[in-house]
Amino acid sequence: MVRLLRPLLRGTTYTRLLHLWVPMLVVSVWLFVMPSTPWVPALFLVPLGLLPAVRRGEGVQARQLLTPGETEPGISEGRSASWRDRLRTVLWLELRMLLGGATVFATVWLPVTAVELARCAWGGAPSGVPLLDRLPPGRAWALLTPLPLLALYGVVVGLGELITAGARRLLGPSAAERLAALEERTEQLLERTRIARELHDSIGHALTVAVVQAGAARAAGDPAFTDRALDAIEETGRAALADLERVLGVLREAERPVSARPTLADAGRLLESARASGAKVDAEVTGPVEAVPGPVSREGYRILQEALTNVLRHAGAVPVRVRVTVTGGTLALEVRNPLPGAAPGPGRGSGLRGIRERAALLGGTARTGPDDGDWQVRAELPAG
Known part of the structure; x- marks a missing residue:
């Protein structure tokens, strides 16, 4: 049990969560202004990722937040030196936005779900949350209340590992950097x-x-x-x-x-x-x-x-x-x-x-x- 909860005591878990949240701040502002075009931020990442300096900024940020304290994290801090590096940077930005969206959704709706299950278990009135407002009151919901929190734990840790693996793959050193x-x-x-x-x-x-x-x-x-x-x-x-x-x-x-x-x-x-x-x-x-x-x-x-x-x-x-x-x-x-x-x-x-x-x-x-x-x-x- 202690081994299972060990990721909750590591600072890396929370720095990775912060790394996943950061791009969604810009997306949330865009959705507030133009809610009918949620695909525009993803399209904007293509020319952004082609800029050589963007790769360096993403590499520095990934090393600091995804692999803090590691001497050899396998993540480059160099600029894009080839078109292959630029395309890898574009894929990285798209992956980061996709996983960031999944993280925001999970960290918002899973705690809300746990709260609503607890309200229903104690006979509370529907709160107006879509789908959850249809749950009938009943003590049995108390047994399901921990499940969204366990799912939240799994999502946060799992997506953190996934984004780190993606960073090592897409932001890893190029052949020229490895040779150097x-x-x-x-x-x-x-x-x-x-x-x-x-x-x-x-x-x-x-x-x-x-x-x-x-x-x-x-x-x-x-x-x-x-x-x-x-x-x-x-x-x-x-x-x-x-x-x-x-x-x-x-x-x-x-x-x-x-x-x-x-x-x-x-x-x-x-x-x-x-x-x-x-x-x-x-x-x-x-x-x-x-x-x-x-x-x-x-x-x-x-x-x-x-x-x-x-x-x-x-x-x-x-x-x-x-x-x-x-x-x-x-x-x-x-x-x-x-x-x-x-x-x-x-x-x-x-x-x-x-x-x-x-x-x-x-x-x-x-x-x-x-x-x-x-x-x-x-x-x-x-x-x-």
């Missing part, structure tokens, strides 16, 4: 993935350097070395904090302009950080690195950062060979280091997967794995 929404969702997912990679690469590199430096300083027992290690940890931590603030700024304010991400022009910072951690880095840069397009240069920086982080994390203070080459419209990055022992299989770890994802998004390739006794990370990105 899908593209926007895809862009959001790609942005979330990019931010996750940014945090993984930047924070992971900083933590790896800090751990390696702290361990080396404890093992060395040399105050001068400890000072150098603390300087390296401080510098790497500051850079990581700057990256973290930039990424969090993107998350907090989508429209906020953010500072430029590091590019291969800043690769010296990575190399010095790795050297300060004990790695013997042999770096060679060939070609016009400064001419590499921004997106490619930024992703190249992150690939190099992740490769050096993996060296420090898994191999420690070992010789590392870094080659950055720009030739013929291609940026080639290669990082090699001796294998510390049993090599992990290719494809393990989110960092290596992130390297391949970054290269693939730019139309390039990346290879990670053992090669002639070394561990190799090699990426080729289009730089034309």
